[in-house]
Amino acid sequence: MRSDGSALSLRRWVRSAGFAWAGVSQAYRTQANFRIEVWAGVLAVALALLLRAPLAPILLACALVLGLELVNTALEAVVDLVSPELHPLAKVAKDAAAGAVLVASVGALLVGLAVLGPPLLRALG
Ligand SMILES: Nc1ncnc2c1ncn2[C@@H]1O[C@H](COP(=O)(O)OP(=O)(O)OP(=O)(O)O)[C@@H](O)[C@H]1O
Numbered sequence: 001m002r003s004d005g006s007a008l009s010l011r012r013w014v015r016s017a018g019f020a021w022a023g024v025s026q027a028y029r030t031q032a033n034f035r036i037e038v039w040a041g042v043l044a045v046a047l048a049l050l051l052r053a054p055l056a057p058i059l060l061a062c063a064l065v066l067g068l069e070l071v072n073t074a075l076e077a078v079v080d081l082v083s084p085e086l087h088p089l090a091k092v093a094k095d096a097a098a099g100a101v102l103v104a105s106v107g108a109l110l111v112g113l114a115v116l117g118p119p120l121l122r123a124l125g
Contacts, residue, residue, distance in 0.1 A: 027073050034069050037105070041066065044112050051119040058115060061108035068104045072097040 027034045041062035048058045075097040083090040 023070065023074075027070055031069065031073055033101075034066070034073070037062075037065050037069055044116065047116050047120070051116060051123060053115050053119050057111050061104075061111040065101065065104045065108045068101045072101050 028038065041058075044058050044062065045055065047053070048055050076094060079090045079093050
């Protein structure tokens with residue numbers, strides 16, 4: 001009985017993960033900003049590996065930016081669904097969600113500079 005339940009939970013988890021991956025893949029295909037952030041993250045991780053810099057802060061910063069970009073994409077879709085016409089509250093919602101991505105991106109840039117800057121300067125100098 002218990003193993004049947006575990007198998008069912010695993011199947012549900014795999015199914016949910018499939019939907020979640022579809023969301024990531026859809027965002028990559030349709031959102032230019034998401035693609036830029038993915039490749040900026042890949043570049044930062046590659047640099048960290050090359051320079052033997054700490055990887056954890058870079059990975060965390062990338063996950064924060066990409067996660068918030070996905071939330072921003074979801075919120076834009078919901079706003080467009082419920083308010084296809086212009087509305088001041090729709091503007092507040094979209095601008096605040098975009099602001100969250102901006103704040104995370106500036107933070108990620110600063111983390112990147114702090115973590116990768118010194119080893120990069122040593123390697124170049
Ligand atoms: N329904 C709306 N009512 C009022 N203002 C809106 C509405 N939709 C969009 N806006 C304004 O236009 C801006 C751009 O909205 P848009 O939906 O084009 O998103 P975006 O920032 O271009 O993102 P993306 O390029 O990912 O679609 C919003 O940040 C908001 O200020």
